[in-house]
Amino acid sequence: MPEAPLRKILEVFQGRKGALIAILQRVQEEYGYLPQEALAEIAASLKLPASHVFSVATFYARFYLKRRGDHVVRVCQGTACHVRGARNIMETAEHRLGIKTGETTEDYRYSLERVACMGSCALAPIMMVDDTMHVHMTTKRVTEIFADAKNEGKKES
Amino acid sequence: MAPRNKPEIKTPEDINRLREFLRAEEPTYVNTVAVCCGTGCLASGGHDVKEAFNREIAEQAVREDIVVKKSGCRGFCECGPIAVVGLDNIFYCRVTTDDVPEIVAETLINGKTVERLLWEDPATGDRCVHEADIPFYKRQGRLVLRNCGHIDPTNIEDYIRFDGYQALAKTLSDLSPETVISTIKESGLRGRGGAGFPTGRKWESSRNASGDEKYIICNGDEGDPGAFMDRSVMEGDPQSVLEGMIIAGYAVGAHKGVIYVRAEYPLAIRHLSTAIAQATDLGLLGPNILGTGFDFEIKIVKGAGAFVCGESTALVMSVEGKRGFPKPLPRPNTSIVGLWGMPTVLNNVETLACVPPIIQKGAKWFKALGTEGNAGTKVFALSGHVKNTGLVEVPMGTTLREIIFGIGGGVRQDRAFKAVQTGGPSGGCIPEHLLDLPVEYESLAKAGSIMGSGGMLVMDESTCMVNMARYFLDFAQNESCGQCTLCRLGTRQMFEILKDITEGRGRPDDITVLLELAEAVGKGSICGLGQTVPNPVLSTIRYFREEYEEHIHEKRCRALVCRELISYRIKEYRCKACMLCLKACPVNAVIGAKWQAHEIDQSKCIKCGTCMTVCPPKFNAIECVSGVEASK
Numbered sequence: 001m002p003e004a005p006l007r008k009i010l011e012v013f014q015g016r017k018g019a020l021i022a023i024l025q026r027v028q029e030e031y032g033y034l035p036q037e038a039l040a041e042i043a044a045s046l047k048l049p050a051s052h053v054f055s056v057a058t059f060y061a062r063f064y065l066k067r068r069g070d071h072v073v074r075v076c077q078g079t080a081c082h083v084r085g086a087r088n089i090m091e092t093a094e095h096r097l098g099i100k101t102g103e104t105t106e107d108y109r110y111s112l113e114r115v116a117c118m119g120s121c122a123l124a125p126i127m128m129v130d131d132t133m134h135v136h137m138t139t140k141r142v143t144e145i146f147a148d149a150k151n152e153g154k155k156e157s
Numbered sequence: 158m159a160p161r162n163k164p165e166i167k168t169p170e171d172i173n174r175l176r177e178f179l180r181a182e183e184p185t186y187v188n189t190v191a192v193c194c195g196t197g198c199l200a201s202g203g204h205d206v207k208e209a210f211n212r213e214i215a216e217q218a219v220r221e222d223i224v225v226k227k228s229g230c231r232g233f234c235e236c237g238p239i240a241v242v243g244l245d246n247i248f249y250c251r252v253t254t255d256d257v258p259e260i261v262a263e264t265l266i267n268g269k270t271v272e273r274l275l276w277e278d279p280a281t282g283d284r285c286v287h288e289a290d291i292p293f294y295k296r297q298g299r300l301v302l303r304n305c306g307h308i309d310p311t312n313i314e315d316y317i318r319f320d321g322y323q324a325l326a327k328t329l330s331d332l333s334p335e336t337v338i339s340t341i342k343e344s345g346l347r348g349r350g351g352a353g354f355p356t357g358r359k360w361e362s363s364r365n366a367s368g369d370e371k372y373i374i375c376n377g378d379e380g381d382p383g384a385f386m387d388r389s390v391m392e393g394d395p396q397s398v399l400e401g402m403i404i405a406g407y408a409v410g411a412h413k414g415v416i417y418v419r420a421e422y423p424l425a426i427r428h429l430s431t432a433i434a435q436a437t438d439l440g441l442l443g444p445n446i447l448g449t450g451f452d453f454e455i456k457i458v459k460g461a462g463a464f465v466c467g468e469s470t471a472l473v474m475s476v477e478g479k480r481g482f483p484k485p486l487p488r489p490n491t492s493i494v495g496l497w498g499m500p501t502v503l504n505n506v507e508t509l510a511c512v513p514p515i516i517q518k519g520a521k522w523f524k525a526l527g528t529e530g531n532a533g534t535k536v537f538a539l540s541g542h543v544k545n546t547g548l549v550e551v552p553m554g555t556t557l558r559e560i561i562f563g564i565g566g567g568v569r570q571d572r573a574f575k576a577v578q579t580g581g582p583s584g585g586c587i588p589e590h591l592l593d594l595p596v597e598y599e600s601l602a603k604a605g606s607i608m609g610s611g612g613m614l615v616m617d618e619s620t621c622m623v624n625m626a627r628y629f630l631d632f633a634q635n636e637s638c639g640q641c642t643l644c645r646l647g648t649r650q651m652f653e654i655l656k657d658i659t660e661g662r663g664r665p666d667d668i669t670v671l672l673e674l675a676e677a678v679g680k681g682s683i684c685g686l687g688q689t690v691p692n693p694v695l696s697t698i699r700y701f702r703e704e705y706e707e708h709i710h711e712k713r714c715r716a717l718v719c720r721e722l723i724s725y726r727i728k729e730y731r732c733k734a735c736m737l738c739l740k741a742c743p744v745n746a747v748i749g750a751k752w753q754a755h756e757i758d759q760s761k762c763i764k765c766g767t768c769m770t771v772c773p774p775k776f777n778a779i780e781c782v783s784g785v786e787a788s789k
Binding site for chain 2 (some may be wrong): 017018019020021022024025031055056059060062063073077078079081082083084085087088089091092095096108115116118119120123124126130132134135138139140142143
């Protein structure tokens with residue numbers, strides 16, 4: 001973990017009240033996740049117990065303590081998506097990528113996550129790949145989107 | 158445009174002058190193309206359509222008085238991308254980049270309508286030219302969404318042109334803080350976040366509380382799955398939220414405001430940031446607003462993903478950079494002891510967006526919109542198995558039937574209606590015989606649901622109610638903050654029982670245990686989350702008990718949803734061995750070959766039903782069975 005960016009972030013937030021969550025967000029933007037060394041350093045700099053920083057980092061769903069894939073796939077599991085078949089979308093994505101929800105492929109190409117709701121319920125079901133939103137998803141389109149993914153669906157021909 | 162003539166904003170009266178100036182120069186820009194760039198339309202390709210218009214207009218070099226602008230969410234997300242074109246404001250649906258040359262040539266040059274892109278009434282086949290003719294809009298009364306879709310959310314001048322900041326000007330020049338509070342009290346405005354607490358009273362207690370500093374927090378942490386009205390307001394009309402906050406700040410005596418937005422709404426965060434910067438530039442935020450000596454600043458705090466942060470004390474903790482734990486009971490009201498221990502008004506986005514029109518048009522006008530005790534309008538996010546999905550704003554007291562069948566157009570594919578879920582994980586499922594209930598805080602609570610923030614999910618006969626209860630409890634047990642034992646463990650146990658029932662391991666006394674647990678969790682939790690999460694279970698047992706019993710005793714799911722209780726079969730005598738399902742199966746569970754009837758390998762099948770959807774109706778070779786038949 002290169003330390004310079006972290007130092008810089010900590011400097012920016014120096015002395016600001018209640019900045020812990022904002023710091024964690026910035027650090028995650030920088031490194032893609034929250035490395036353990038970073039958490040320790042943030043705690044030291046804010047003069048907080050490491051346990052406190054860890055508790056905040058683990059409380060919120062949008063903080064990640066492990067390195068994630070280059071592409072983050074988010075399948076919405078909101079109510080509207082649920083009744084329109086989000087589970088099928090999720091399972092097809094799992095199958096295609098060869099990983100379970102919450103995991104990252106071995107080559108760090110993809111991470112697969114569930115989100116509670118993306119607020120585009122009118123277009124359910126929804127899947128997001130990085131910043132691109134795919135709406136009215138079908139299992140067929142999941143297969144197409146990940147056509148080049150590692151697990152090629154193991155066609156037995 | 159002649160910037161040197163543009164009035165500078167120094168006093169409240171200048172807002173009016175600027176509006177008149179902007180309106181006066183408007184006629185040269187009336188031939189607009191407004192492309193909806195809300196999250197929904199962007200996802201359907203709205204941005205590309207806007208770019209295509211720019212390109213095409215430049216290429217065809219037709220006229221110079223055409224302006225392409227982006228608008229906020231029009232709420233009819235189902236039909237996106239939406240473009241409203243020309244002098245006559247023709248409403249085009251599902252516009253693709255390929256349609257753009259035709260629209261430019263036909264509508265903008267020849268003044269004709271491109272029929273095929275108009276909205277078509279599925280019932281009559283009639284096409285509607287204007288927004289106002291479409292039943293989806295015709296039956297709505299838009300107050301909170303008044304500007305959404307009509308103004309460019311990234312341009313403060315557009316907001317001012319549409320009467321923006323008039324209410325603030327009036328407040329700062331004519332009204333005392335006490336008058337503002339009494340107007341809001343008199344209007345009967347209640348919190349739109351779900352609980353329905355009278356907004357005026359909240360403001361009053363913060364005003365009367367003592368503190369060195371006071372705060373206004375706008376709750377934009379729309380965490381309820383199935384709700385997206387706050388997102389659309391923040392994206393489509395961010396200035397109205399700011400204006401509401403500034404007025405609240407003036408009334409309460411606060412000089413600092415915080416907008417807490419969930420991280421899943423990047424576009425809302427962007428538009429709010431732009432809005433804050435533009436308002437600050439015009440002197441509508443910052444020190445000495447409009448020369449009246451009133452200071453107010455607003456900053457955005459980005460949420461980090463926790464449903465419980467919708468609860469007021471938890472949200473305050475989160476703004477302070479801590480875990481979002483609701484404070485233990487007995488706890489002081491946030492309006493007296495809130496952020497950093499100071500008096501804090503915490504209002505929902507929709508509530509704040511109601512404030513400017515109330516100040517401008519008066520308490521009586523607002524009150525007249527709704528019913529006794531439920532003033533004004535409410536925005537609902539209509540989704541699920543309904544024909545017209547999107548944002549719907551209706552006067553309080555409108556019936557559920559009117560919303561779902563009148564505005565929503567009824568159930569998709571003309572299936573039978575089963576239930577409507579309001580209020581997200583804290584709400585309940587309402588069956589058909591209660592559809593004539595008026596939408597009011599009290600009536601929904603009596604039916605076992607809540608108003609909630611405004612999610613309204615329509616479910617047809619293909620929805621399993623036990624599965625829905627399981628879905629919500631899964632959500633609840635994930636989102637429980639863990640402080641209260643009964644919420645932490647009780648929701649977990651309820652989820653496990655529901656999981657067992659839906660997976661064929663239901664026991665005869667499960668329903669009794671669920672009811673006992675639901676009561677205990679409700680009583681033994683300190684915050685709104687724990688107190689209301691049993692609602693989806695209680696209401697489904699209350700209205701759909703027979704479905705629970707079928708699952709438990711017959712291992713049957715009538716909606717054919719619960720995977721462990723169903724199986725897909727290929728009827729050999731009907732199978733034409735066309736390979737369609739074999740190719741479509743995402744897990745390659747279909748065995749067979751050309752000229753060889755297909756069969757499903759049950760050990761591989763994930764029961765997604767893809768095979769059934771691709772099997773041509775004339776073959777109709779795939780069936781789904783449940784209960785005794787499935788176990789054969």
